[in-house]
Amino acid sequence: MKLDVLQQALGYRFVRPELLEQALTHRSFGSPHNERLEFLGDSVLNCVTAMALFGRFGELREGDLSRLRANLVRQEALHRLADGLKLGDYLRLGEGELKSGGHRRPSILADALEAIFAAVFMDAGFETAKAVIDRLYESSIAELDPARALKDPKTALQEWVQGRRMPLPRYSLANTRGEAHQQEFEVECEITGLGLKTRGIGVSRRAAEQQSAQAALELLPK
Amino acid sequence: MKLDVLQQALGYRFVRPELLEQALTHRSFGSPHNERLEFLGDSVLNCVTAMALFGRFGELREGDLSRLRANLVRQEALHRLADGLKLGDYLRLGEGELKSGGHRRPSILADALEAIFAAVFMDAGFETAKAVIDRLYESSIAELDPARALKDPKTALQEWVQGRRMPLPRYSLANTRGEAHQQEFEVECEITGLGLKTRGIGVSRRAAEQQSAQAALELLPK
Numbered sequence: 001m002k003l004d005v006l007q008q009a010l011g012y013r014f015v016r017p018e019l020l021e022q023a024l025t026h027r028s029f030g031s032p033h034n035e036r037l038e039f040l041g042d043s044v045l046n047c048v049t050a051m052a053l054f055g056r057f058g059e060l061r062e063g064d065l066s067r068l069r070a071n072l073v074r075q076e077a078l079h080r081l082a083d084g085l086k087l088g089d090y091l092r093l094g095e096g097e098l099k100s101g102g103h104r105r106p107s108i109l110a111d112a113l114e115a116i117f118a119a120v121f122m123d124a125g126f127e128t129a130k131a132v133i134d135r136l137y138e139s140s141i142a143e144l145d146p147a148r149a150l151k152d153p154k155t156a157l158q159e160w161v162q163g164r165r166m167p168l169p170r171y172s173l174a175n176t177r178g179e180a181h182q183q184e185f186e187v188e189c190e191i192t193g194l195g196l197k198t199r200g201i202g203v204s205r206r207a208a209e210q211q212s213a214q215a216a217l218e219l220l221p222k
Numbered sequence: 223m224k225l226d227v228l229q230q231a232l233g234y235r236f237v238r239p240e241l242l243e244q245a246l247t248h249r250s251f252g253s254p255h256n257e258r259l260e261f262l263g264d265s266v267l268n269c270v271t272a273m274a275l276f277g278r279f280g281e282l283r284e285g286d287l288s289r290l291r292a293n294l295v296r297q298e299a300l301h302r303l304a305d306g307l308k309l310g311d312y313l314r315l316g317e318g319e320l321k322s323g324g325h326r327r328p329s330i331l332a333d334a335l336e337a338i339f340a341a342v343f344m345d346a347g348f349e350t351a352k353a354v355i356d357r358l359y360e361s362s363i364a365e366l367d368p369a370r371a372l373k374d375p376k377t378a379l380q381e382w383v384q385g386r387r388m389p390l391p392r393y394s395l396a397n398t399r400g401e402a403h404q405q406e407f408e409v410e411c412e413i414t415g416l417g418l419k420t421r422g423i424g425v426s427r428r429a430a431e432q433q434s435a436q437a438a439l440e441l442l443p444k
């Protein structure tokens with residue numbers, strides 16, 4: 001049976017192969033399809049990649065870990081992994097989607113892969129799903145270079161608003177705390193085009209600005 | 223020792239209580255503090271609440287599950303749970319934070335609670351962290367009423383842009399597919415103030431509009 005090859009590539013053989021079939025079924029094909037599984041799989045993937053990054057990069061701060069993870073789980077990265085598994089060959093799509101090339105569409109492939117993670121979880125529990133994900137992501141995580149992957153947040157935020165023709169972010173000092181030799185700065189970052197304000201805290205004004213820009217980036221669409 | 227009461231309230235006794243102490247330590251107090259643990263705990267919490275909602279609401283679609291989860295894990299909800307555990311009594315804060323009432327600040331309490339979830343995970347693995355979270359969230363999830371918690375996405379999106387004095391979202395038909403008796407509509411939702419465009423697909427134009435609004439909501443800050 002065709003799914004044998006896929007299960008081999010995943011490194012996991014399903015007790016209930018109907019779960020794998022559901023994960024490969026697009027909404028356009030009929031029910032049960034993979035939409036709800038995708039919700040669950042996305043969460044499992046986020047959690048497992050957080051664990052991997054937390055363990056591997058003991059020196060990185062929270063904001064950097066979040067940004068590295070965003071790189072690992074975004075559609076483009078999932079699409080590449082799905083291609084490696086030849087997921088397109090196994091998808092079950094409605095006629096319209098088939099004709100319009102749905103089995104090559106990055107969003108459909110990425111969603112199906114996330115649904116597969118949920119299917120493994122439902123079939124065999126969290127640790128097994130984690131093992132499947134860890135294996136698939138092994139080389140992506142091994143090759144991660146934080147210095148290259150992480151642009152400084154103020155630069156990244158500036159590029160984000162400029163790309164949308166919005167006014168530049170405004171930074172203002174909101175507060176200082178502590179004594180002279182051990183001061184802490186709180187800065188507010190305002191994106192007027194969005195009515196968005198975030199705050200950051202740091203041991204220097206510049207560090208607080210970077211933190212506030214980071215907080216804004218975490219709220220904005222990629 | 224003071225932490226005994228907290229561990230009892232959590233329903234978990236740490237093998238390495240120093241992990242719990244770290245989770246309760248704010249950055250202002252010194253290292254090791256809870257910032258990185260918070261990153262990990264947030265992921266574990268998202269995953270566990272996704273599992274709980276997936277199991278409890280078999281009829282809800284992906285977008286609704288996402289929105290229900292956002293309600294469960296947002297700062298306000300975490301803050302309420304942290305208050306129930308009297309977390310403020312256990313926090314370790316720097317002098318500045320102490321003086322300015324940091325042990326009552328919602329963000330500090332919410333972050334510490336997420337860090338505690340990570341500490342349980344590191345001490346005893348995913349299933350134990352899941353049990354602690356499930357127990358804490360038991361009544362919140364039991365009391366969830368999706369009909370009340372879920373506003374229709376177009377209404378929610380309209381309220382979001384109006385709250386920021388931005389122009390109303392514009393919906394336009396991008397595509398129709400399939401034969402007359404089985405048509406599928408694709409609608410684009412544009413938020414001009416943001417340069418944001420999203421798409422939705424549905425069996426009616428209205429359903430596709432709701433989907434596109436939902437897609438936009440998932441990208442916007444809460």
